[in-house]
Amino acid sequence: MSKIVEIVGAVGSGSSTARQQVEAAIERAKTTKDYNALLSLSENRALERADAIDKKIKRGEDAGQLAGVPFVVKDNFLAYGAPTTAASKMLQNFQAPLQATAVERLEDEGAICIGKANLDAFAHGGSTENSAFGPTKNAADTTKVAGGSSGGSAVAVALDIVPFALGTDTGGSIRQPASFNGVVGVKPTYGAVSRYGVVAMASSTDTIGCLTNTIEDAELVMDIISGRDINDMTTLPDFFTPVVAPKPAQKIGLIKESMGSATDPEVRARILEYAETLKAAGHIVEEVSMPILEHAVAMYYVIVPAEVSSNLARYDGVRYGHRATNAATLAELYGRTRDEGFVTENKRRIMIGSYVLSSGYFDAYYQQAQKARTLLIDAYTILFDSYDVLLTPVAPMPAFGIGEKAEDPVQMYLTDLMTVGPSLAGLPAMSIPAGHTDAGLPVGAQLVGPARSDAALLALAKTIGDK
């Protein structure tokens, strides 16, 4: 298991070099190609940057907090050295004219982006099967899905290609693949990390976070990427400061509705064990009820497609990206470009989104969902009056088989039951490895806290451990 802190130590002390770290990561990426975790490698640029960092270190200059640490980003982050495809044919050859703020901040600290990770096209999905370039295989069992949509990022970390990866989480896309592959996944408070330079999915719930092998590494990455960015008006002033000593005797609410018969018995067992470990560490765990959580998937799959349909309107074949050839009229150009560039799930969401926003149905669906969302936010507020943290599984089941749910969108959407609530409410939520099933599939525990409690959540999880 590779850790950021160890690499930084080795490169800083001269026992290794940034070039060696990058070469080794690229080698690992090549030998694990069959997993389809990465869509591209930015080998030349990464090696050039590594050499520049090694020179700095040799000269005794400060090379940054992450000097020589290789990483990958989900391929919906704009980054130099490789195309930004969002795993779609629409952007297959798109070369980013700028880099995402989060990537820039990491590179300013000496980290080196070596490539782009696979995802469900435009981040629509929970298995990475919606990628236009083939699914990513689970790190623990290649017959299972990687989870998604940040499946490539999770598998790249789980396979130790790199010690950390960036992902996006709109309704669970960092947490669920982290859970399916046994790594740490952090979805921060809405607005904690700049989304500048990241392909938009649903603007009211999109967040940027990281996947790592350890909680300590996650703290380091979050500390660097979070904070105000003048290019993203939704960013909050920096509030992420790693907490050294977590608050003792925290009150933790285990949400009853996430532990019912719809949840796999082995998942329930791992979560109950995690709760016992929290108790053994001196915390109080009590069962709490949050009935409205059962409606969160319904709210999410009205609100998110509405925003998706709006955000994807820009892909018209005129300004950038794929363009259909030989269209006779402008309408045909738009229609064929979008038909060819989007995968089925993208189109489904555009259709649902356009429908719920249309004048006849806006009140009945979109506005109702927004009202329900307010009630969901209220329910969290009430629970956080009495509890410091809420605990649920990340997903109702461990990684499922490739192809098992691909033909049934509703079954796929229901796997998001526990992750969409914190997204709709803008709350920080983490996926922490909590053991395995008998078949060896990882299970993740989800910790959810009030807005801006990100660092406190990680500190709490750190006292329990991350494997």
Ligand code: GLN
């Ligand atoms: N699985 C969820 C969906 O399909 C989450 C996606 C995401 O967070 N990007 O919408």
